[in-house]
Amino acid sequence: MRKDLVGIKDLSRKEIELILGTSSSFKDVLKRDIKKVPALRGKTAVNLFFEPSTRTRASFELAEKRLSTDVLNLSMPTSSVVKGEVLLDTAKTIDSYGIDFVVIRHSSSGAPHFIARNVSASVINAGDGINEHPTQALLDAFSIVERKGRLDGLKIAIVGDILHSRVAKSNIYLLSKFDVAIRLIGPPTMIADMADYNVDLFYDMDRGLEDVDIVMMLRIQIERQGKGIFPSIQEYAKKWGLNMQRLGLAKRDAIVMHPGPMNRGVEISSDVVDSGQSIIFDQVTNGLAVRMTVMYLLGGSQK
Amino acid sequence: MKELLNKKEIERIISRIAHEIIEKNRGTGNLCLIGIQRGGVHLAKRLFTRIKIVENADVPVGSLDITLYRDDVGIRKEQLIVRKTDVPCDITDKNIILVDDVLFTGRSIRAAMDALMDLGRPAQIQLTVLIDREHRELPIMADYIGKNIPTSRSEDIEVQLEEEGFEDKVLLIAKQ
Incomplete structure (x- = not known):
């Protein structure tokens, strides 16, 4: 296995399949009374978050603890960044501590790649700017395989602000390595030009949802309202929000996913979230298993 | 390359060990067979079948993956596949018959015992191996041994089973 996981883009299909396969063994560990294994005992991980995050940080921290890794949490906006430390010095400082894993989230695309080149620790990208969020795409793929048994042959719709979403990017990169029909749905101001990838674009949600197996919703950043990207929350909800009626256009056994946190009543209605077709909370559990797997695979054998 | 055991001999060993397990434990009442992935799992299932023939009893049989409990994290050369742990019963207060194909340094058995302890608190763990090839690095010994074979470290033992x-x-x- 490679030293770092900075993106899905440069992973091979085989590597992705190894991660997905191993994740099911880790999911079994999470069902036991004792949910902790000594797989990475004596190793140390730093969670380096330059952007606020509750869920992803909690998920990584729990994954690390369940692998018996020692954990150091650094929320950077409140410490060195304020004092003007450059990213390179932050990286070198961490390396001097003798850390084994760096989990990094940063608002600048490419920051994890830069850190990875400058530290000997394994670097895991927990989200960088509008570029990638690889562990989210891996947990999404694992959740799909868990329900559908495969990725190949599926029709998957990704709905929302594709342009600004690192979750969408990583998912598109991952699904493109399999035989998946990818549909991107959203207002024209939010659809990215993914010309290098085989995707179908839909501005009309009803048409886009027809006959799909999976509906992946993205979070709408409400703070973008009034900046010319979408007119109002009400209008967005009306045209691109997922409700039970719209979900009826997808296949009868279609499943609904969302990376969280959700805006109930905006991009997704409450009854969809709580319906039997939603696997949104399974995604959270699976996130733990997948993150344990990634750390284990990066750290388990000689580099 | 030298053949140490053939099909018939393996069959006899399984049959003998099944009888030894029943005798030592005075029946099968509190037993649970657990095979270490992968070879041990097949042997545990064979013991299950043999015990059923002899005693007409269904002893619970499960599999144990020890990858996450190994002591060579970060230093081993190859990427290990994490396989399934599937133990069908609560092991607390059970007499566990741990089954592996080859007993060598004893490190796998140490890992297996740690893995088992995370699943419950067995009354007892007994160890069954098809081959004991010596060179122990830990104070571990088997309760039931198919065959003792003194080997050198420059040799490898390969157990080939129908299930694979x-x-x-x-x-x-002989290693290259």
């Missing part, structure tokens, strides 16, 4: 698509046999191979 081979003809049953055990080979002694």
Whole structure:
């Protein structure tokens, strides 16, 4: 296995399949009374978050603890960044501590790649700017395989602000390595030009949802309202929000996913979230298993 | 390359060990067979079948993956596949018959015992191996041994089983 996981883009299909396969063994560990294994005992991980995050940080921290890794949490906006430390010095400082894993989230695309080149620790990208969020795409793929048994042959719709979403990017990169029909749905101001990838674009949600197996919703950043990207929350909800009626256009056994946190009543209605077709909370559990797997695979054998 | 055991001999060993397990435990009442992935799992299932023939009892049989409990994290060369742990019963207060194909340094058995302890608190753990090839690095010994084979560290033991698509046999191979 490679030293770092900075993106899905440069992973091979085989590597992705190894991660997905191993994740099911880790999911079994999470069902036991004792949910902790000594797989990475004596190793140390730093969670380096330059952007606020509750869920992803909690998920990584729990994954690390369940692998018996020692954990150091650094929320950077409140410490060195304020004092003007450059990213390179932050990286070198961490390396001097003798850390084994760096989990990094940063608002600048490419920051994890830069850190990875400058530290000997394994670097895991927990989200960088509008570029990638690889562990989210891996947990999404694992959740799909868990329900559908495969990725190949599926029709998957990704709905929302594709342009600004690192979750969408990583998912598109991952699904493109399999035989998946990818549909991107959203207002024209939010659809990215993914010309290098085989995707179908839909501005009309009803048409886009027809006959799909999976509906992946993205979070709408409400703070973008009034900046010319979408007119109002009400209008967005009306045209691109997922409700039970719209979900009826997808296949009868279609499943609904969302990376969280959700805006109930905006991009997704409450009854969809709580319906039997939603696997949104399974995604959270699976996130733990997948993150344990990634750390284990990066750290388990000689580099 | 030398053949140490053939199909018939392996069959006899399984049969003998099944009887030894029943005798030592005075029946099968509190037993649970757990095979270490992968070879041990097949042997545990064979013991299950043999015990059923002899005692007409269904002893619970499960599999144990020890990858996450190994002591060579970060120093081993190859990427290990994490396989399934599937233990069908609560192991607390049970007499566990741990089954592996080859007993060598004893490190796998140490890992297996740690893995078991995370699943419950067995009354007892007894160890069954098809081959004991010596060179222990830990104070571990087997309760039931198919065959003792003194080997050198420059040799490998290969257990080939039908369940993996081979003809049953055990080979002694000189390492390159």
